[in-house]
Amino acid sequence: MKLERLISIIYKLLNNDVLPASTLAEEFQVSQRTIYRDIDVICAAGFPVVSYQGNKGGFGMMDGFKMDRSLLGSYDVDSLITVLKGLSTVFEDERAQGTIERLQTVGTEQQTSSLAVDFETRRIDPEVLPLIRTAISARTIIRFDYISGKNERTNREMEPIRLHFKYGNWYMYGYCRTRCDYREFRLSRMVELSLTEHTFQPHQEVPEEAGPFVGEQIHVEDVVIRVGQEALAEAMDQFGHVEKSFHTDGSMMMRIPVYKPLEACWLWAILLSFGSGAEVLEPSGLRDILKQELQKALQLYE
Missing domain, CATH: 2.30.30 (SH3 type barrels.)
Incomplete structure (x- = not known):
């Protein structure tokens, strides 16, 4: 525990100009006398810690003493910090927070990042x-x-x-x-x-997640839909990387390759969620399925 505290104090001194002993004592839940002893140990290890007097006094690292920034590029460090911050929020991981503090010692001085990551968890129990x-x-x-x-x-x-x-x-x-x-x-x-x-004991060989079998490719069929202007944004969110063409009236045609579309319940749900904003043109069998699903839904409200 003491070693972990000493390492954490070193990184905090590297990331801050001056830190009061009272702040460090409160964070690590030890006495100020313990912090003073820790600083002595850090100095004995060769780190140039400077003591500052006065109301805003405390401890800091000597000017110019920073970790080598050439180990990682600034873009690499900023990206890693951003991703770790997202993970530490999701998992409330103190170890990730410690890694962030260490990376910040070799990061850039900019206050804002060009990257943001949100690991959405609204669909699941947070525990x-x-x-x-x-x-x-x-x-x-x-x-x-x-x-x-x-x-x-x-x-x-x-x-x-x-x-x-x-x-x-x-x-x-x-x-x-x-x-x-x-x-x-x-x-x-x-x-x-x-x-x-x-x-349990881990298995000797763990296969990767299996992708589609090669033989399944022969069952892929194009689903062609016409999307009205009122549903363009939602359709683009659901099927962004498919063949599409825009018409002068503001509508859009989409050609979506789907494995066995007549059995793809997930596809039916998405298409029905568009309401009157989208119409399936091909295959005809899928049109019939959606008609039946709509009739079943109407019966619930009769």
């Missing part, structure tokens, strides 16, 4: 992410109920390996003991998550 991360670190088996893409609820027991943030959502990858295979689960669909009392 889920720290809980899963704890399970990964301690290699603890977890249990939870999962709602699949087919709206089926199943109970799972899993050995968590890693967390991923992709496509605007958080995912967990690991070995599912229920299915005896590696699986990926979307956190927003997990309920009643709990840590068990059992631990």
Whole structure:
């Protein structure tokens, strides 16, 4: 604990001009006398700590004494700091905060960053992410109920390996003991998550998350939709990287490659969310499906 405190004090002195002993004592929850002894140890280790007297006095590093900034470029440091700040907010990780303080000693002097990162967590329980991360670190088996893409609820027991943030959502990858295979689960669909009392040993070979099989590519079909001007922004948010063309009346045509669109429930939900702002032109079978879904929805309000 003392060594960690000494290292933290060094980085704080590198990041600040002057720090009062009372401020350091309060932050590390020790007496000022302990801080004075720590400063003596730091000086004995070769760090040029200067003592400043007066109302605004305290301790600081000698002018010109900074860590070598050439180890990382300013862009690299600023980007790392930004990402770590986002992670430390999500996980409330004190270790990440300590890393940020160390990186700031080799960062630039600019007050504003050209990069901002937001790891959105509004779709999930705020306690889920720290809980899963704890399970990964301690290699603890977890249990939870999962709602699949087919709206089926199943109970799972899993050995968590890693967390991923992709496509605007958080995912967990690991070995599912229920299915005896590696699986990926979307956190927003997990309920009643709990840590068990059992631990696991990591497997010798952990496969990466599987992508689409080559054979599945033959089932990809283009879905063509016409989007009205009132739904342009929403359609662009959902299908930004697809072939599109704009018309003089303000509407837009989109050609969206989809794997088995007549079975893609996720696609139906998105298209129906556009309301009257978008119309499916192809394939005709998808038009029929959306008609049926709309009729079912209307029956709920009759």
